[in-house]
Amino acid sequence: xxxxxxxxxxxxxxxxxxxxxxxxxxxxxxxxxxxxxxxxxxxxxxxxxxxxxxxxxxxxxxxxxxxxxxxxxxxxxxxxxxxxxxxxxxxxxxxxxxxxxxxxxxxxxxxxxxxxxxxxxxxxxxxxxxxxxxxxxxxxxxxxxxxxxxxxxxxxxxxxxxxxxxxxxxxxxxxxxxxxxxxxxxxxxxxxxxxxxxxxxxxxxxxxxxxxxxxxxxxxxxxxxxxxxxxxxxxxxxxxxxxxxxxxxxxxxxxxxxxxxxxxxxxxxxxxxxxxxxxxxxxxxxxxxxxxxxxxxxxxxxxxxxxxxxxxxxxxxxxxxxxxxxxxxxxxxxxxxxxxxxxxxxxxxxxxxxxxxxxxxxxxxxxxxxxxxxxxxxxxxxxxxxxxxxxxxxxxxxxxxxxxxxxxxxxxxxxxxxxxxxxxxxxxxxxxxxxxxxxxxxxxxxxxxxxxxxxxxxxxxxxxxxxxxxxxxxxxxxxxxxxxxxxxxxxxxxxxxxxxxxxxxxxxxxxxxxxxxxxxxxxxxxxxxxxxxxxxxxxxxxxxx
Amino acid sequence: xxxxxxxxxxxxxxxxxxxxxxxxxxxxxxxxxxxxxxxxxxxxxxxxxxxxxxxxxxxxxxxxxxxxxxxxxxxxxxxxxxxxxxxxxxxxxxxxxxxxxxxxxxxxxxxxxxxxxxxxxxxxxxxxxxxxxxxxxxxxxxxxxxxxxxxxxxxxxxxxxxxxxxxxxxxxxxxxxxxxxxxxxxxxxxxxxxxxxxxxxxxxxxxxxxxxxxxxxxxxxxxxxxxxxxxxxxxxxxxxxxxxxxxxxxxxxxxxxxxxxxxxxxxxxxxxxxxxxxxxxxxx
Numbered sequence: 001x002x003x004x005x006x007x008x009x010x011x012x013x014x015x016x017x018x019x020x021x022x023x024x025x026x027x028x029x030x031x032x033x034x035x036x037x038x039x040x041x042x043x044x045x046x047x048x049x050x051x052x053x054x055x056x057x058x059x060x061x062x063x064x065x066x067x068x069x070x071x072x073x074x075x076x077x078x079x080x081x082x083x084x085x086x087x088x089x090x091x092x093x094x095x096x097x098x099x100x101x102x103x104x105x106x107x108x109x110x111x112x113x114x115x116x117x118x119x120x121x122x123x124x125x126x127x128x129x130x131x132x133x134x135x136x137x138x139x140x141x142x143x144x145x146x147x148x149x150x151x152x153x154x155x156x157x158x159x160x161x162x163x164x165x166x167x168x169x170x171x172x173x174x175x176x177x178x179x180x181x182x183x184x185x186x187x188x189x190x191x192x193x194x195x196x197x198x199x200x201x202x203x204x205x206x207x208x209x210x211x212x213x214x215x216x217x218x219x220x221x222x223x224x225x226x227x228x229x230x231x232x233x234x235x236x237x238x239x240x241x242x243x244x245x246x247x248x249x250x251x252x253x254x255x256x257x258x259x260x261x262x263x264x265x266x267x268x269x270x271x272x273x274x275x276x277x278x279x280x281x282x283x284x285x286x287x288x289x290x291x292x293x294x295x296x297x298x299x300x301x302x303x304x305x306x307x308x309x310x311x312x313x314x315x316x317x318x319x320x321x322x323x324x325x326x327x328x329x330x331x332x333x334x335x336x337x338x339x340x341x342x343x344x345x346x347x348x349x350x351x352x353x354x355x356x357x358x359x360x361x362x363x364x365x366x367x368x369x370x371x372x373x374x375x376x377x378x379x380x381x382x383x384x385x386x387x388x389x390x391x392x393x394x395x396x397x398x399x400x401x402x403x404x405x406x407x408x409x410x411x412x413x414x415x416x417x418x419x420x421x422x423x424x425x426x427x428x429x430x431x432x433x434x435x436x437x438x439x440x441x442x443x444x445x446x447x448x449x450x451x452x453x454x455x456x457x458x459x460x461x462x463x464x465x466x467x468x469x470x471x472x473x474x475x476x477x478x479x480x481x482x483x484x485x486x487x488x489x490x491x492x493x494x495x496x497x498x499x500x501x502x503x504x505x506x507x508x509x510x511x512x513x514x515x516x517x518x519x520x521x522x523x524x525x526x527x528x529x530x531x532x533x534x535x536x537x538x539x540x541x542x543x544x545x
Numbered sequence: 546x547x548x549x550x551x552x553x554x555x556x557x558x559x560x561x562x563x564x565x566x567x568x569x570x571x572x573x574x575x576x577x578x579x580x581x582x583x584x585x586x587x588x589x590x591x592x593x594x595x596x597x598x599x600x601x602x603x604x605x606x607x608x609x610x611x612x613x614x615x616x617x618x619x620x621x622x623x624x625x626x627x628x629x630x631x632x633x634x635x636x637x638x639x640x641x642x643x644x645x646x647x648x649x650x651x652x653x654x655x656x657x658x659x660x661x662x663x664x665x666x667x668x669x670x671x672x673x674x675x676x677x678x679x680x681x682x683x684x685x686x687x688x689x690x691x692x693x694x695x696x697x698x699x700x701x702x703x704x705x706x707x708x709x710x711x712x713x714x715x716x717x718x719x720x721x722x723x724x725x726x727x728x729x730x731x732x733x734x735x736x737x738x739x740x741x742x743x744x745x746x747x748x749x750x751x752x753x754x755x756x757x758x759x760x761x762x763x764x765x766x767x768x769x770x771x772x773x774x775x776x777x778x779x780x781x782x783x784x785x786x787x788x789x790x791x792x793x794x795x796x797x798x799x800x801x802x803x804x805x806x807x808x809x810x811x812x813x814x815x816x817x818x819x820x821x822x823x824x825x826x827x828x829x
Contacts, residue, residue: 178829179829181828181829182825182828186828190824190825193819194819194824196817196819198623198812198815199622199623199812201619220806223807223815223817224807224812225807225808225812227622229618230645230648231644233615233644233645234645234648235615237609237612237615237616237619237645238615238616238618239619240606240608240619241588241606241615241616241618241619241620241621241622242619242622242623242812243619243623244606244616244620245586245623245624245627245812245813246624246811246812246813247624247811247812247813249623263609264608264609267608267609271608273606358825359821360825365817365819367813392624392811392813393584393586393604393605393624393627394583394584394586394604394624394811396583397583398602399604400604400605400607401605401606401607402598402606403590403591403607403608403609404607409548410607411548411550411599412550412596412598
């Protein structure tokens with residue numbers, strides 16, 4: 001079974017909530033669901049839509065051919081009706097017009113129930129689920145998880161009205177255990193909770209803002225702190241102050257926000273004060289396309305901050321990976337005393353994915369702070385692996401961190417010998433970091449075949465869902481961009497016949513990094529750079545052509 | 546209080562006197578059992594005065610130009626038990642990092658920000674800063690600065706700072722006293738210290754002639770009076786004006802740390818019992 005449903009309307013019509021609800025219901029019945037959100041940068045009006053793909057098999061992407069469209073306004077029909085499948089139809093209120101439109105007299109029902117206009121969505125939901133033959137009590141139970149009292153009563157009545165209007169066409173029953181339904185931003189947030197975050201500091205910026213909201217709502221129950229200071233530079237410097245005191249600290253932003261933090265992110269390198277930075281890419285350059293997607297900041301993330309220092313850049317490909325990779329980002333930043341960047345984009349961050357389980361990482365949550373306090377403490381003690389034992393202010397000894405090149409005590413120096421020693425110390429950490437990352441599945445290979453598709457981050461979904469329609473292809477997902485798993489990538493490339501790079505940017509940035517790291521130049525590229533994510537047919541059509 | 550690092554300020558630099566005042570103020574507060582040495586954490590950035598970081602033997606973080614204030618703020622967010630002091634110059638604080646000053650006056654987290662105001666970028670060889678007087682000539686402003694200088698005290702008062710003071714680098718006794726009050730003050734304490742640069746902007750004679758101490762008949766809780774006091778001197782070094790020094794304003798207000806029920810102790814001491822299954826329950 002596979003269904004693709006589009007829900008569209010103006011901002012404020014509740015398209016996202018309605019679509020998410022349909023997804024939740026199908027997940028509770030054991031189906032797999034992928035939900036894509038598409039919305040412009042405005043508060044009221046415009047055209048928002050969500051595409052839900054529902055399947056009895058695991059699914060990680062959406063599609064642009066619809067089984068039906070729930071239209072909350074005329075624009076939805078005008079823009080999308082050409083993409084209806086031959087047997088598809090449109091559902092909307094009386095007055096909306098187009099081909100294959102089934103009109104429902106919403107106004108009369110609202111009048112009868114004395115209900116506000118927003119209840120339209122629930123009437124339509126009732127109609128839709130009657131069509132599928134889903135017991136209305138399943139809907140009531142799901143609604144009761146979010147709403148209470150009079151609101152819940154009115155929702156139930158509205159659903160019932162829609163239910164009465166339609167005839168059952170299918171009989172969707174539970175087909176297995178319920179699925180988790182979670183977005184990439186929620187995954188990053190859960191990963192931070194699993195890692196034992198102490199402070200999350202951020203300035204609002206789409207598409208990273210949902211993490212700020214989610215964590216802010218959790219801060220009391222989970223006993224940590226969420227702050228929104230004056231600007232991104234204030235954010236990241238406050239974060240460094242917080243991290244210096246031994247708090248597990250994360251900042252979050254989108255592309256331009258990370259650019260503003262650049263100088264301070266360089267300070268993580270030399271001060272060896274650990275920081276986790278969450279980057280959710282939007283379409284650039286500059287303000288770009290704020291609520292749409294791109295993978296165009298890969299080189300910024302890998303190179304951000306002046307000077308040379310080892311850092312972690314990890315790019316989860318879905319919400320489940322976001323949980324695990326965020327935990328790893330904390331662990332590695334704290335252990336190796338440097339910067340971890342977790343990279344998503346709007347597509348991973350704001351799409352909802354479904355999973356059988358959401359097991360997190362089993363890495364331990366220690367703080368890597370010593371409890372044995374000796375008086376001859378040196379904050380930057382030179383050790384075999386480059387990692388100095390960590391104390392924090394308040395424990396007793398003098399603890400120093402510095403943005404300047406420094407001696408082992410953390411005081412400023414300019415002599416050639418110490419400068420070289422400190423560079424060697426930091427680079428030694430980088431070598432050990434690479435060894436550890438190599439054990440954390442820095443790449444994944446899916447499918448079998450002598451030809452190879454290479455991608456990273458959000459393209460994972462569309463590529464995975466393309467594989468069954470491609471002959472003799474396997475997929476190499478590169479998750480750690482820094483330190484780069486060059487040996488494995490080189491080996492995979494060298495044992496493949498045809499190699500195709502798939503990226504959501506205009507030039508193939510990962511291709512450049514692969515060339516730099518392995519010496520292999522990938523000529524075949526499938527690139528999409530219209531601020532929209534790939535759907536499987538984009539990849540299948542290009543490769544089969 | 547002293548490190549073994551070699552001092553690299555110019556011979557006779559007025560920063561030496563500032564360093565002594567800070568070391569003495571902190572030592573006295575420790576001896577009076579008002580603060581603990583192990584809990585002191587300082588921040589500084591880059592500039593002549595910021596070199597003070599290397600000469601005071603306490604914990605701290607030497608950060609980036611203009612970012613001392615958010616670094617201090619973050620330390621309080623990470624560990625509310627620390628006694629935090631920030632040290633930076635006028636260029637960093639009033640130019641590069643001005644937004645942080647304004648907002649931290651509002652936030653009122655419990656730390657002290659000490660600005661050495663020599664009205665010039667000394668370490669980069671004498672360019673104009675926001676507090677350089679009109680007509681100031683430096684290598685980057687050969688025609689002279691065209692604007693009137695910024696008034697940091699009036700700005701801090703209008704931005705909601707709960708402790709505002711002006712120090713005089715030539716008056717170490719008064720300065721030590723202001724520093725002690727600032728550290729003891731619960732909330733954001735802001736001190737602008739007029740500090741002549743002997744090499745690039747030596748206004749020592751002007752300061753000697755025109756500075757005076759605010760007297761005992763002054764009510765430090767009166768914001769209107771403090772504002773008037775802050776406007777008494779327009780920052781010019783050529784017009785003959787009186788420069789009030791001392792504590793302009795001091796009033797207890799709720800501090801930032803108290804807004805947060807969960808900010809009770811240093812985070813590094815918090816032990817967590819993390820239940821990964823529970824964290825994802827709501828998504829099922």
